[in-house]
Amino acid sequence: MAPDEPSIRILQCFCQSLRVPFWHDRGMDEFDEDLIRALQLDGRAQFSALAAELGVHRTLVAQRVRELLDSGEIRIHAAVHPSAVGLPIQANLQLRISGPTSPVFERLSTFTNVVFLSEISGQNQAVVEVWAADREDVARSVRAIQAIEGVEEMQFSLYDRVLRRLRLGEDPELTDLVFDDFDIALIAELQLDGRLTFGELARRTGCSASACRARVMRLLGxxxxxxxxxxxxxxxxxxxxxxxxxxxxxxPEQAAAAEEVLLGIPTIEFAARTLGRYGLIATIAARSLADYTDIVRRIRSHPGVYRVETWVHAFVWLERYEWSLDRLARSRTV
Known part of the structure; x- marks a missing residue:
C-alpha cells in the first residue's frame, strides 16, 4: 500500500526543511525493497538504525514501516529454527497439477507441516516445503500430498544442508539448549508480534522488562x-x-566453486544442498526481471554448473514459521 498524495507532500516538505533525502525521490520500489530487506534481517531494528542505514530521516522510516504493517504487505514475527522444535528433516516438493489448481492449494494449506507453498510458472505448478520430525514423517506427508485429487506428478528433493536461510539464519548449536516456560511464553508472544517492546512483554508474561530483555537476547544469540x-x-x-x-x-572442486558463486549473490534468500534431482536449490528475490535474468545467466555460465532449471513464484499461498505453544512445549529439552 502506497502512502496517499497529501502524506507524500507533507513528508517531502518535512524532508526538504531538514535537508535529508526523501524516499520518493529515489523511487518507491527501491526504497521499499531496501527497507523490507533490512527488516527481514532484523525485525526489531530501531527506526533510527534503519534510517541511518538507508540514508533517510527516522520519521519517514517509522511511517513507512507502519504503512507496510497496516497494509499486510509485511508481518514481523519470531521464527524458531526447525531443529529446535524437533523438525530436523526438510524437503522440497514440486508438483504437476491437472485441472483447477485452487482446490489443490487450498487442501495443501491445511497441512500443518507445510511451511512454504507457492504457485509457480513452468511445467510444474506448485512448490511445497515440508518440515518433518523424521523420514517416516516425510513419507507420510508425501503420500498424503500424492493422494490429493489433481496432483499428477511429484519431484522430490531432500535438504542435505541449508547454506542460507534469510528468515532463520545459520543453523544453531542445539546441544545444551533447554526451553523453559518463560522461553515458551516469550516466543509465543513474539510469534504474534515480533516488535513488542520489553515493557509489553513484561506485562503479558508477568516478568520484569529486564528479565524479558535478557531472555530474548539469549534466544536470539x-x-x-x-x-x-x-x-x-x-x-x-x-x-x-x-x-x-x-x-x-x-x-567436487567445480561444484564447490559454483556453490560459492551462488552464495555470493546478495539477493539469494535461501540456498541448500539437496539430495534428489538437483545438487542445489535456491530462492532469488530479484529487483526486476532484468536483474533476475542477469543472475540466472551468471549461475548458468559457471563451469561447475551442468544445468539450471528455473521457475517464478507467481503467487505465494503460504509462508509460515510460527509454531503452536504445544509444539514448543513438547520440545523443551533439545
Missing part, C-alpha cells in the same frame, strides 16, 4: 530464534521471486 519480516508477496511489485534448481558437474 543462540540462533534458535530470529525475528524478521515476512512478506505477503501478493501486492503488485516490480520485484521477482524465483527459484533455481542447479545440477552440478561431478568434479
Amino acid at each position: 543462540s540462533g534458535v530464534m530470529r525475528i524478521g519480516a515476512v512478506r505477503s508477496r501478493r501486492s503488485t511489485t516490480s520485484s521477482v521471486l524465483s527459484g533455481v534448481g542447479v545440477v552440478l558437474h561431478a568434479d
Whole structure:
C-alpha cells in the first residue's frame, strides 16, 4: 500500500526543511525493497538504525514501516529454527497439477507441516516445503500430498544442508539448549508480534522488562530464534521471486566453486544442498526481471554448473514459521 498524495507532500516538505533525502525521490520500489530487506534481517531494528542505514530521516522510516504493517504487505514475527522444535528433516516438493489448481492449494494449506507453498510458472505448478520430525514423517506427508485429487506428478528433493536461510539464519548449536516456560511464553508472544517492546512483554508474561530483555537476547544469540519480516508477496511489485534448481558437474572442486558463486549473490534468500534431482536449490528475490535474468545467466555460465532449471513464484499461498505453544512445549529439552 502506497502512502496517499497529501502524506507524500507533507513528508517531502518535512524532508526538504531538514535537508535529508526523501524516499520518493529515489523511487518507491527501491526504497521499499531496501527497507523490507533490512527488516527481514532484523525485525526489531530501531527506526533510527534503519534510517541511518538507508540514508533517510527516522520519521519517514517509522511511517513507512507502519504503512507496510497496516497494509499486510509485511508481518514481523519470531521464527524458531526447525531443529529446535524437533523438525530436523526438510524437503522440497514440486508438483504437476491437472485441472483447477485452487482446490489443490487450498487442501495443501491445511497441512500443518507445510511451511512454504507457492504457485509457480513452468511445467510444474506448485512448490511445497515440508518440515518433518523424521523420514517416516516425510513419507507420510508425501503420500498424503500424492493422494490429493489433481496432483499428477511429484519431484522430490531432500535438504542435505541449508547454506542460507534469510528468515532463520545459520543453523544453531542445539546441544545444551533447554526451553523453559518463560522461553515458551516469550516466543509465543513474539510469534504474534515480533516488535513488542520489553515493557509489553513484561506485562503479558508477568516478568520484569529486564528479565524479558535478557531472555530474548539469549534466544536470539543462540540462533534458535530470529525475528524478521515476512512478506505477503501478493501486492503488485516490480520485484521477482524465483527459484533455481542447479545440477552440478561431478568434479567436487567445480561444484564447490559454483556453490560459492551462488552464495555470493546478495539477493539469494535461501540456498541448500539437496539430495534428489538437483545438487542445489535456491530462492532469488530479484529487483526486476532484468536483474533476475542477469543472475540466472551468471549461475548458468559457471563451469561447475551442468544445468539450471528455473521457475517464478507467481503467487505465494503460504509462508509460515510460527509454531503452536504445544509444539514448543513438547520440545523443551533439545
